[in-house]
Amino acid sequence: MTVESNIDATGNFKLAAANRDMWLETPLIWSPHLSERLNSNVYLKLENLQPSQSYKYRGISHFVRLAVQTRGPSVHLFVASGGNAGLAVATAAKALGALCTVYLPVGASERVKQFFRTEEADVHVQGNGYAEALSAARVASESHSNGVLVPAYEHPTLWEGHASMITEAARQLPHETKPDAIFCSVGGGGLAGGVMTGCKRVDWDDVPLITMETSGSNCFYQSLSLNKGPFPGSPLSPADNTEVVHDAENDVNVARLSKITSIATSLGASIPAPAVVKMALTRKGGVKSVHADDGLAMQSCLRFAEDHKMIVELACSATLIPAYTPDLFNQLVPARADGRPRTVIFIVCGGFVVSLESLTKYQQIVDAHTHESTAWDVWCNGEQWKFLDA
Structure with missing residues (x-):
């Protein structure tokens, strides 16, 4: 569905019966900046262009x-x-x-x-x-x-709607390419649920999904750790200030955080959707669950604004952390055995709670960290990694 078919001359949405779906088909753009940085074909699904500015x-x-x-x-x-x-x-x-x-x-x-x-x-x-x-x-x-x-x-109705972005991306990628990985942010799991649902529709269930959170709002990461699955030695003991809740319907444990400490407040669900946790644990292509310092999300937000002239919330820029940390990206998406460039999709999920004033604050925080230390902490499926500022 094109933008023109949804908008009339005054900028209002048409309610014609033919417009079954209300969302806009968003562009999937190739990023020259990130493709060069990561030596890969990097595509951005621009969900920040939806009418309410988010996926x-x-x-x-x-x-x-x-x-x-x-x-x-x-x-x-x-x-x-x-x-x-x-x-x-x-x-x-x-x-x-x-x-x-x-x-x-x-x-x-x-x-x-x-x-x-x-x-x-x-x-x-x-x-x-x-x-x-x-x-x-x-x-x-x-x-x-x-x-x-x-x-x-x-x-499930939300996940069904969100899944449409993957249906579009599968059609928009050149030459029917299957990506080597998809990156998205995760809070309560709505976006991740939609991505996994969409991947099943287009036969991408074997494509690795990499979910990104900030460390003070990582209820999805903590929930995966409480179940047998991707974390070595799992299930693990709950982290401090985390309550274990067993969901009988999906037969999974989920983590309820007693406090959200991340500045990325739109990631701030205290507990994820149990059905999405179940999807992640049983998915063919698996899920790499990552959480990182707020500062890395801030840095990615600033660099993305500079490269692509778009301002997104920290929840969205958390997705982009690997895009601006090449060593992390290479760890998460190893080079192909056949030597061909990797193809990846980053879901630019958007968000309206952002301002020029917030970018100034982010820059101050990033500068202070860089002055004190050049390393950032990142956790992936139970392992702690450190990466130097790129």
């Missing part, structure tokens, strides 16, 4: 559209989110003429509130943190005669 619009607009279809135009959508999930719900609801109420935790900035109001969402500030905001949104949705609570990341 979340795919799955959430799919969920919202189905809710409107099944519940009628009087449906009232509720969501708890101070970030990209909430904005995706508000944007999709506005396009379909549905009512939307967003619950934000205390401390949400006026700038964030204004983003939601621009999309005509009703904004409520309630709860000290996401869990309390979610509880309030759930109560409100259940008390409404036609209310629907929209999940942020834990629902």
